[in-house]
Amino acid sequence: MKPSESDKDWELWEVFVRSQKGLAHRHVGSLQAANHLMALQFARDLYCRRGEVKSVWVVPSREVYAAHPDKSNISYEAGSTNRFRDPETYITHSEAKASDAS
Amino acid sequence: MSVDHAELVHFEGTINQGLSIEPDDWMPGRYRQSLVRMISQHAHSEIMGMYPEANWISQAPSLRRKIALLAKIQDEAAHGLYLYSAAETLGAQRSKNESELRNGRAKYSNLMDNAATSWADVGAIAWLGDGAGIVNQVSLQDNSYGPYARALQRICQEESFHQRQGYEIIAVLAKGSAAQKEMAQSAIDRWWIPSLMMFGPPDSLSSHSEQSLRWRIKCEPNEVLRQRFVDDLVPQIVDLGLNLPDETIKWNDTRQSYDYGEIDWQHFKDLVSKGGFQRAERLEARTNAWYEGAWVREAALARNNQLRKAS
Numbered sequence: 001m002k003p004s005e006s007d008k009d010w011e012l013w014e015v016f017v018r019s020q021k022g023l024a025h026r027h028v029g030s031l032q033a034a035n036h037l038m039a040l041q042f043a044r045d046l047y048c049r050r051g052e053v054k055s056v057w058v059v060p061s062r063e064v065y066a067a068h069p070d071k072s073n074i075s076y077e078a079g080s081t082n083r084f085r086d087p088e089t090y091i092t093h094s095e096a097k098a099s100d101a102s
Numbered sequence: 103m104s105v106d107h108a109e110l111v112h113f114e115g116t117i118n119q120g121l122s123i124e125p126d127d128w129m130p131g132r133y134r135q136s137l138v139r140m141i142s143q144h145a146h147s148e149i150m151g152m153y154p155e156a157n158w159i160s161q162a163p164s165l166r167r168k169i170a171l172l173a174k175i176q177d178e179a180a181h182g183l184y185l186y187s188a189a190e191t192l193g194a195q196r197s198k199n200e201s202e203l204r205n206g207r208a209k210y211s212n213l214m215d216n217a218a219t220s221w222a223d224v225g226a227i228a229w230l231g232d233g234a235g236i237v238n239q240v241s242l243q244d245n246s247y248g249p250y251a252r253a254l255q256r257i258c259q260e261e262s263f264h265q266r267q268g269y270e271i272i273a274v275l276a277k278g279s280a281a282q283k284e285m286a287q288s289a290i291d292r293w294w295i296p297s298l299m300m301f302g303p304p305d306s307l308s309s310h311s312e313q314s315l316r317w318r319i320k321c322e323p324n325e326v327l328r329q330r331f332v333d334d335l336v337p338q339i340v341d342l343g344l345n346l347p348d349e350t351i352k353w354n355d356t357r358q359s360y361d362y363g364e365i366d367w368q369h370f371k372d373l374v375s376k377g378g379f380q381r382a383e384r385l386e387a388r389t390n391a392w393y394e395g396a397w398v399r400e401a402a403l404a405r406n407n408q409l410r411k412a413s
Contacts, residue, residue, distance in 0.1 A: 007197055007201070007396075007399075008197060009195060009196050009197045010399075010402075012187075012190065028256075029184055029187060029252075029253070029256070030187045030190070031183065031187065032187075032196060034399075034402035034403055034405070034406040035402070035405070035406040035409055037409075038402060045176075045180070046180050046183055046184070049173075049176070049177070049180065049260075050260070066126070068126060071126070
């Protein structure tokens with residue numbers, strides 16, 4: 001039989017599940033579906049067969065924009081090198097008292 | 103140092119640190135190819151694993167057993183889909199992967215080509231076949247490719263129920279009437295060797311093994327995994343009052359493991375190249391399912407076009 005329109009891959013979706021109130025949605029995997037309604041149904045069957053589910057998100061994979069430290073123009077270095085955001089770089093009450101005493 | 107060489111050093115360094123390789127990281131072509139082949143074969147095996155069991159849904163001996171079998175088969179379908187998605191992150195197109203399965207070009211575990219001839223076979227497939235699968239998959243959870251490792255973690259969590267319900271089926275039959283016990287024994291006799299074969303030939307006979315272990319495509323040698331399975335299962339089978347279809351099985355005090363008989367790897371090679379007992383029927387069933395589902399896929403696309411126009 002000839003390949004038809006129906007043999008083409010459906011769009012790829014990323015699935016996010018919130019398993020408990022108070023938790024963020026977590027990426028659980030991906031699936032193929034023709035549209036968002038179908039993606040939500042498939043997400044139930046594929047990723048929600050066990051355990052509690054509070055909410056499900058499906059997002060077309062092509063709508064996810066990503067940056068990667070090695071590959072984009074955005075620098076992420078400041079996060080790990082600028083120590084002035086770390087509380088440990090500042091003295092505490094007990095350290096201040098200790099230095100007064102000495 | 104060439105660009106590729108520097109990339110390779112970085113890649114192998116990441117693996118040696120026990121970190122994962124992710125889809126957008128640089129990877130050698132052979133790493134990508136090996137993983138696509140391995141993940142696709144794994145996916146196909148999950149999908150084809152539904153077939154030997156499917157006949158028994160309507161013949162399950164109780165509602166409890168029927169619900170468990172349905173849930174198990176549903177899990178197998180899902181596992182196939184997690185894995186096709188993982189392969190997709192390496193650029194393996196799903197439709198191509200599926201068509202290679204239908205036209206017989208792709209390989210899958212030839213255990214799935216055997217027929218489940220009795221209810222005890224349903225138990226043995228789950229207990230021994232899925233049991234062997236779990237030993238393999240638990241080891242592969244440490245695989246270096248992130249999406250595959252994550253799919254495997256989910257699969258392993260879900261599969262332990264498969265093996266437990268399989269054990270229960272055999273345990274109940276083994277304590278039942280003489281005829282039931284004979285049915286259980288005959289299932290063990292027929293599924294034991296195919297389950298041992300699921301781990302593949304000894305690594306000394308495989309061309310890919312060394313590099314696969316170095317790149318953590320595989321985490322442990324086939325022989326180690328097979329031995330782990332034998333050591334787990336032999337006492338459980340004996341405790342049920344059943345026999346193993348291998349008279350050479352004996353506890354080895356020095357190795358602290360069971361010795362077991364040679365496996366006929368020539369027969370295994372024939373099975374891989376020609377397919378198992380019911381290969382033709384299996385592929386026909388898979389192909390029919392695909393074409394019978396065509397109208398659903400077409401309707402979904404038509405509905406999708408409608409939704410797009412409306413929005």
